[in-house]
Structure formats: structure tokens, C-alpha cells
Amino acid sequence: xxxxxxxxxxxxxxxxxxxxxxxxxxxxxxxxxxxxxxxxxxxxxxxxxxxxxxxxxxxxxxxxxxxxxxxxxxxxxxxxxxxxxxxxxxxxxxxxxxxxxxxxxxxxxxxxxxxxxxxxxxxxxxxxxxxxxxxxxxxxxxxxxxxxxxxxxxxxxxxxxxxxxxxxxxxxxxxxxxxxxxxxxxxxxxxxxxxxxxxxxxxxxxxxxxxxxxxxxxxxxxxxxxxxxxxxxxxxxxxxxxxxxxxxxxxxxxxxxxxxxxxxxxxxxxxxxxxxxxxxxxxxxxxxxxxxxxxxxxxxxxxxxxxxxxxxxxxxxxxxxxxxxxxxxxxxxxxxxxx
Amino acid sequence: xxxxxxxxxxxxxxxxxxxxxxxxxxxxxxxxxxxxxxxxxxxxxxxxxxxxxxxxxxxxxxxxxxxxxxxxxxxxxxxxxxxxxxxxxxxxxxxxxxxxxxxxxxxxxxxxxxxxxxxxxxxxxxxxxxxxxxxxxxxxxxxxxxxxxxxxxxxxxxxxxxxxxxxxxxxxxxxxxxxxxxxxxxxxxxxxxxxxxxxxxxxxxxxxxxxxxxxxxxxxxxxxxxxxxxxxxxxxxxxxxxxxxxxxxxxxxxxxxxxxxxxxxxxxxxxxxxxxxxxxxxxxxxxxxxxxxxxxxxxxxxxxxxxxxxxxxxxxxxxxxxxxxx
Numbered sequence: 317x318x319x320x321x322x323x324x325x326x327x328x329x330x331x332x333x334x335x336x337x338x339x340x341x342x343x344x345x346x347x348x349x350x351x352x353x354x355x356x357x358x359x360x361x362x363x364x365x366x367x368x369x370x371x372x373x374x375x376x377x378x379x380x381x382x383x384x385x386x387x388x389x390x391x392x393x394x395x396x397x398x399x400x401x402x403x404x405x406x407x408x409x410x411x412x413x414x415x416x417x418x419x420x421x422x423x424x425x426x427x428x429x430x431x432x433x434x435x436x437x438x439x440x441x442x443x444x445x446x447x448x449x450x451x452x453x454x455x456x457x458x459x460x461x462x463x464x465x466x467x468x469x470x471x472x473x474x475x476x477x478x479x480x481x482x483x484x485x486x487x488x489x490x491x492x493x494x495x496x497x498x499x500x501x502x503x504x505x506x507x508x509x510x511x512x513x514x515x516x517x518x519x520x521x522x523x524x525x526x527x528x529x530x531x532x533x534x535x536x537x538x539x540x541x542x543x544x545x546x547x548x549x550x551x552x553x554x555x556x557x558x559x560x561x562x563x564x565x566x567x568x569x570x571x572x573x574x575x576x577x578x579x580x581x582x583x584x585x586x587x588x589x590x591x592x593x594x595x596x597x598x599x600x601x602x603x604x605x606x607x608x609x610x611x612x613x614x615x616x617x618x619x620x621x622x623x624x625x626x627x628x629x630x631x632x633x634x635x636x637x638x639x640x641x642x643x644x645x646x647x648x649x650x651x652x653x654x655x
Numbered sequence: 656x657x658x659x660x661x662x663x664x665x666x667x668x669x670x671x672x673x674x675x676x677x678x679x680x681x682x683x684x685x686x687x688x689x690x691x692x693x694x695x696x697x698x699x700x701x702x703x704x705x706x707x708x709x710x711x712x713x714x715x716x717x718x719x720x721x722x723x724x725x726x727x728x729x730x731x732x733x734x735x736x737x738x739x740x741x742x743x744x745x746x747x748x749x750x751x752x753x754x755x756x757x758x759x760x761x762x763x764x765x766x767x768x769x770x771x772x773x774x775x776x777x778x779x780x781x782x783x784x785x786x787x788x789x790x791x792x793x794x795x796x797x798x799x800x801x802x803x804x805x806x807x808x809x810x811x812x813x814x815x816x817x818x819x820x821x822x823x824x825x826x827x828x829x830x831x832x833x834x835x836x837x838x839x840x841x842x843x844x845x846x847x848x849x850x851x852x853x854x855x856x857x858x859x860x861x862x863x864x865x866x867x868x869x870x871x872x873x874x875x876x877x878x879x880x881x882x883x884x885x886x887x888x889x890x891x892x893x894x895x896x897x898x899x900x901x902x903x904x905x906x907x908x909x910x911x912x913x914x915x916x917x918x919x920x921x922x923x924x925x926x927x928x929x930x931x932x933x934x935x936x937x938x939x940x941x942x943x944x945x946x947x948x949x950x951x952x953x954x955x956x957x958x959x960x961x962x963x964x965x966x967x968x969x970x971x972x973x974x975x976x977x978x979x980x981x
Contacts, residue, residue: 477909504732
């Protein structure tokens with residue numbers, strides 16, 4: 317009996333010690349997996365600079381992040397796709413969207429004998445994913461790639477099988493450039509695909525594409541860069557074929573900044589601008605509009621300011637595109653809305 | 656705790672009061688109560704599982720009713736949900752794995768129990784039990800790197816060439832398919848079948864074998880005609896355990912099945928399974944009815960497992976009875 321008492325006492329003491337240590341400010345967040353590497357970097361650096369702050373982040377997926385924000389079980393959330401109106405109305409404290417970094421999605425392919433970077437027109441990508449363009453030498457593809465010897469083989473379409481922000485960006489783009497896609501399929505984190513095989517995660521899609529001759533798929537730009545994969549250029553709104561990189565992704569956000577809505581819930585796929593890469597998106601932090609706890613409120617506000625200034629300098633190293641100046645200014649003003 | 660003390664009291668008027676642990680060590684009643692609580696907790700967990708699944712799938716149950724089982728469309732955007740392609744995929748891949756795995760596993764078990772020298776038998780049994788403990792994601796990787804390319808470049812072209820006239824072997828095949836999933840599942844369930852069947856075969860009384868040999872049968876005849884029929888019930892038990900694993904397998908299946916919401920008769924075509932779609936879509940499902948439809952899929956999987964296990968019980972009863980009368 318004595319032993320148990322001692323053990324219990326020890327546990328209590330430890331709990332108290334931990335409590336005393338983090339007695340300052342503890343923030344819990346949850347949500348999107350795509351920005352997890354940069355977020356954990358930010359929270360780590362920010363904690364080193366502010367010894368009395370601890371920020372925990374769990375990358376449970378955008379859907380989970382939104383649900384936790386609605387349930388009020390976290391101090392902030394994160395998502396790759398903006399919340400819908402009916403979801404926002406369920407958050408009792410109100411919720412604000414703050415774009416943090418940008419990501420883009422690129423087409424990858426495996427055509428035996430073809431090593432060139434292919435140019436994809438908007439109609440070509442929509443046609444392939446709708447199942448209307450079935451051969452690699454279809455005029456819609458061949459005319460944009462004169463000089464490349466495309467085979468007369470059937471295209472094997474590959475998409476994500478797991479619900480994902482990457483899919484959301486991809487089908488958001490297809491919905492904008494193809495009325496038929498918008499009507500028949502639409503956009504969400506998973507959709508009812510007209511054709512194609514499903515691979516789990518970026519690695520599942522790239523694995524299937526690598527293994528299957530004549531396959532096409534899509535992955536996050538970061539994943540393609542890290543794995544040194546060849547990916548295609550995509551035609552943007554101005555008709556230019558643009559290769560995705562950090563600069564062209566930021567350019568897409570800059571192009572959209574002029575028509576930025578006040579709540580930052582904006583899709584920047586097919587954005588205007590000569591150098592804008594058309595399959596790009598913000599990823600957002602979800603911050604409650606009213607935070608009763610003063611120390612939590614001040615810490616979150618300070619972190620957002622830090623994220624918009626110093627935080628942005630860490631993005632390129634990790635393969636994320638930084639926010640354009642215009643958006644940083646717009647967001648800096650919006651921080652005051654947190655009450 | 657409370658029940659244990661009352662049970663102790665009823666036994667206690669004559670005996671001197673003893674410590675709880677002493678009563679636990681040699682007390683029939685205490686042991687009875689405690690083990691009953693443990694057994695009841697299994698029932699409780701099952702009931703709770705059904706209640707939770709039922710309560711969290713109200714919206715799709717009300718909206719789709721029984722058409723959830725027959726619907727072929729799974730469209731999160733239009734919020735149209737039907738489970739049939741997933742049920743079909745689950746059943747096809749599990750059946751395929753049993754068709755491949757049962758002869759393989761049973762054959763291995765017979766060799767290990769009846770024919771192999773004890774040293775080899777023990778060594779191989781150890782390895783097989785090791786295989787049963789390998790995480791399913793490892794089998795999934797094996798599937799991606801070995802089984803899928805083998806199906807695409809070797810097995811499928813051969814099947815199409817020789818048996819292409821059969822609707823179940825119609826091409827084209829991209830590697831990821833019902834067949835690949837069935838093969839990977841077969842590899843996963845064989846250890847279960849071997850391990851349990853071997854134990855059952857070893858438990859067949861010696862005199863059964865000796866009687867058969869005394870009547871002039873060869874060693875194989877005594878094994879095949881006497882020992883195996885004697886152990887049928889136990890062997891069936893191992894097969895149903897394997898089937899349960901195949902039905903619920905998630906990771907390895909989603910890595911090789913192709914994840915396509917379609918119902919194709921060809922085993923070379925890609926498909927989907929219930930467990931795989933839940934694992935794939937649950938984390939990012941945003942709409943309320945979408946989420947609940949995934950929970951209802953869990954309920955459907957529970958139901959499928961329940962029905963199949965019920966049928967299995969009936970089959971065991973049937974074979975046991977027949978074994979008794981003949």
C-alpha cells in the first residue's frame with residue numbers, strides 16, 4: 317500500500333512540476349498535414365525566442381482541424397481548403413482565416429521514351445481527367461508539344477485515393493477551366509472520379525505513375541522537388557505555359573491579391589498574371605474571432621505578426637512559396653479583428 | 656470489486672476472514688465472478704461498438720435507407736453515397752484470398768503436423784508465427800514492389816492470353832487490381848491457417864492414426880482420410896479466423912487494390928474495399944453527412960462480418976453433426 321501511495325505522490329509531483337513549467341501560455345492547434353513541416357519549424361523557432369510560450373500542433377488533416385475548431389477543443393485550427401459558410405456559422409466564437417504559405421500541385425507522367433517537360437493546356441488536363449482524351453497523341457496534347465514523339469497509347473489516369481488538400485486544389489483548378497468538370501464532378505477533398513486509379517498519398521500516386529507505363533498523376537510541388545521528379549508545365553489564364561516553382565506560385569497569389577476578399581477565403585487557381593502558376597493555393601490558419609483568455613489572445617496575435625514577417629523567411633528552405641507583399645499587408649491589418 | 660466482496664461474504668461465515676488476494680488465489684466463486692466480468696466486457700465492447708456506429712450514422716441512414724446497400728455511386732461533392740462497390744470489393748478480395756490461401760495453408764499445416772521431422776516442423780512453425788506478427792503495411796509494401804509488378808508484367812498477360820475468354824480475366828490490367836489484393840491478402844492469412852490448423856492436427860488422438868494404419872492404410876491415407884476429417888471443425892475455425900482478418904484488412908489492401916469505386920467482373924480490374932475507403936477518406940471528410948456515411952460504412956462492414964461469421968458457425972455446426980452421425 318505504501319508503495320502505491322509513493323508512486324501516486326510522485327506522479328502528482330511530476331504533474332505539478334510540468335504544470336508549473338508551462339505555467340505561461342500553452343496553445344493547442346490541429347489540422348492540415350500539408351503545411352506541417354513549416355508549422356513545426358515556426359512553432360519551434362518561436363518558442364526558442366519566447367521561452368514562456370508553448371505551441372502544440374497535431375497534423376490530423378484539414379477536415380479534423382475544422383471539426384476541432386467547431387467543437388472548440390483547440391485554440392486554433394489549420395486547413396488547406398477554406399471553411400464553408402455553414403461551417404463558419406457553427407463556430408460560436410466566430411473564426412478568421414489567415415493565409416500562411418502557398419503550395420501548388422504539378423502534373424507528373426511516365427511515358428516510355430519521353431523525357432521532355434510536356435506542356436499541358438487547360439483543356440488537355442480537363443479532358444484527360446474527364447476520360448475524354450484517352451491517347452497520348454491526342455491533338456490537344458500533341459499540338460502543344462510539337463517535336464515530342466508522343467505514342468498512340470492509352471493514358472492511365474492516377475489520382476489520390478485519400479481525401480486531401482492536394483486533390484482539392486487540383487479539382488478546384490479543373491472546375492474553373494472546364495464547365496463540364498464543374499457540372500459533372502465538382503470540387504472537394506475527394507470526388508467521384510470519372511476515370512483513373514487511386515494511390516494513397518503523394519508517394520502512392522508517384523509510385524503508381526512510376527510503375528505504370530503511360531500514366532499521368534498529380535503531386536504537391538514540394539514532393540516533386542524533393543524527389544527530383546520531372547513534371548509538366550501548365551497553361552495559365554494568360555495563355556502562357558508556366559513551370560511551377562516558388563516564384564510562380566507566389567506570383568499566382570500576387571495576381572489574386574487585387575481581388576482579395578476581406579476574410580481571405582479565396583481560391584487562387586487559374587489566377588491572372590503572365591508568370592502565375594495556375595494550380596496554386598493558400599493554406600490557412602483558423603483563429604477564433606473572440607478569445608476570452610487575454611494571454612492566449614496576445615500570444616496568438618504576436619505569433620501571427622511574427623509569422624508574417626520573420627516566419628516568411630523560413631519558407632523557401634522547406635520548399636513552400638512565401639506570401640506576396642500585398643497579402644502580408646492585408647493580413648497585418650486583419651490581426652486587429654481578433655478580440 | 657463490490658461483487659467480489661459480496662461473493663466472498665456468502666462463502667465466509669465459517670472460515671476466518673482472509674485477505675482478498677488469498678481468496679482470489681483459491682476461491683472458485685471469486686474466480687468465477689472475475690472471469691465473468693472479463694467475458695462480459697467483450698460483449699459490452701461489441702454492443703458499444705454497434706451503438707456508437709449506429710448513433711453516428713443517423714443522417715445517411717435516414718436519407719438513403721436501404722438504398723445505401725445497393726447504391727453504386729460514391730460522390731462526396733453531390734453527397735450521394737452508396738456502399739455496393741465497397742461491399743463487392745471486400746467480398747471479392749477476401750474470397751480470392753481464401754481460394755488461394757486455404758489450400759496453401761492447409762497443405763503446409765498437414766506437412767508440418769504429419770510428415771515433417773520434428774526439428775524442421777518446429778523451425779518452420781516459428782517462422783510462420785513470426786509472419787503472422789508482421790505489420791500489414793509491410794505486406795502492403797511487398798505488394799507494391801513485388802506483387803503488383805508481377806501481376807502487371809507476368810501473371811495478368813499470361814491469364815489474358817490463356818483464359819482471356821473468361822469474363823473474370825478480361826484486360827487490360829494495370830497491376831493494381833482485385834487479383835493483386837487477393838494475392839497479398841492470401842500471403843497475410845496463410846500464417847493464421849497454418850498455425851491454427853497445425854495445432855488442431857497435432858491434437859488428433861494417436862489411436863485414430865494407429866487404427867487406420869492397423870487397417871492397412873498407407874500413411875497418406877491415414878492422414879487424408881482419418882486425421883484431416885477428424886480435425887475438420889478446427890481447420891474450419893482457422894479458415895474463418897483468416898477470413899475475418901481478410902475482411903477487415905485496410906492498409907495492405909488500399910496499397911494494391913487501385914481504389915476505384917467501380918464494380919467490375921474482371922479480377923484484373925481495380926476496385927475498392929470498405930476498410931480502405933474509411934481509412935482513406937475519414938481524416939479529410941468535411942461535410943457532416945459525408946463523415947456519417949463513412950461511419951455507416953463501418954456499420955456495413957460490421958454487418959458483413961457478422962453475417963459471414965454466423966454462416967461460418969452454421970457450417971461448423973453442420974460438419975460437426977455430420978461428423979458425429981457417420
